[in-house]
Amino acid sequence: SQTIHQWPATLVQPVGSPLSLECTVEGTSNPNLYWYRQAAGRGLQLLFYSVGIGQISSEVPQNLSASRPQDRQFILSSKKLLLSDSGFYLCAWSRRITEAFFGQGTRLTVV
């Protein structure tokens, strides 16, 4: 069966520090991969999505970036975090005939 792993679950980082969040999927090949951010009490904002290795689409201009170095690995990065980067980050995967399946999320607090 397919599973998605996302870590860490919680992260506290100072302003200006770098960020790396990793997401991996098991049990499927060539999935679509997504990064979302959810501010407290708000909806899900699509940040990046990828339909294949090295293919990244950015939805919102910001100081975040994403990479897909392997078929089932999706990484969200920042060189210098801002206070406004705080939120709940969710990784998800899907195939054309399925819904999106979500990881457990990373709660990021920038202090």
Added chain:
Amino acid sequence: ELKVEQNPLFLSMQEGKNYTIYCNYSTTSDRLYWYRQDPGKSLESLFVLLSNGAVKQEGRLMASLDTKARLSTLHITAAVHDLSATYFCAVVTLRDDKIIFGKGTRLHILP
């Protein structure tokens, strides 16, 4: 650009009552998903709707899709306290498989 609108955004209701959450979207799509989110948790898939007229039911929840009207509904029958959560609809773009979420409906069921 695909826009997804849910209403209401907040709903407080008594146990035993029926209610409907609406999800409208702005461009043609062939896939719509409903999710549940409990506080502090990730998203749990509820329904996948893939065709016009699709209806799915699970327990006290029933979802339907009208692709011509670009409308989906999530109907709650005889609500119970355990259904208190935030419910999201999400629509997939035909062209590039982006998954766009509504802002969510926070459902609070009073005992």
